[in-house]
Amino acid sequence: MYSRDRTVVPIEKISPYMQKAIVAIEDGRFYEHGAIDLKGVLRAINRNAQSGGVSEGASTLTQQYVKNVFVEEAGDDPEKVAQATQQTIGRKVRELKFAIQVEEELGKKKILENYLNITFFGRQAYGIEAASQRYFSKHAADLDLGEAAMMAGLVQSPSRYDPINDVEEATKRRNVVLQRMADVKDISQAEADAAKAAR
Secondary structure, eight states: OOOOBOOOOOGGGSOHHHHHHHHHHHOTTTTTSOSSOHHHHHHHHHHHHHHTSOOOOOOOHHHHHHHHHHHHHHTTOHHHHHHHHOOOHHHHHHHHHHHHHHHHHHOHHHHHHHHHHHOBOSTTBBSHHHHHHHHHSSOGGGOOHHHHHHHHHHTTOTTTTOTTTOHHHHHHHHHHHHHHHHHTTSSOHHHHHHHHHOO
16 A cells, blocks of 8 residues: 555645645636636647647646546556546546536635645645645644745646755745736735745
8 A cells, every 4th residue: 555645634724825826826717717727728729839849738726636636546556547647638538527527516615625635745745734744844724925835836846846855946936936926916026025035
């Protein structure tokens, strides 16, 4: 049996900064669209056509959550993990169907809570509570703005943005998250600048 470091916590025990940071960087229009972000899909298709490859994805937080559930269900079976992550139209369609169902059944708040409790943050930490303990020795509820931005930045590439291995890369990514939070008006530019200046 495989072991994953995870402690599930309700959304009320997750820093509001963390909630805002993950939405800002992973799915800025999370509260505006349904399970599928058609605007995002069209933008990604356009960008990918211009670049001649796949430079931008269009997965909503809900779609990412569904994918994480499939990967979780696969456990440590390499074949099942490969099926859950393969880039095929069939897998995408299956994810989309589940995402639509999940949006109807759970609603945004519960999806965000579940997403933050299942997502991999690196260093065997699954879910924000385990990650907060691993990186900052504190509860997810107590993450400050800079810490939350760093955690949100990890999701895209937990090994690349690992603050323990490469503090410079992690800080750059944190600052991208902070700027995005300011751009979507979750925090002021002054708050973003102050958090960027902190080490």
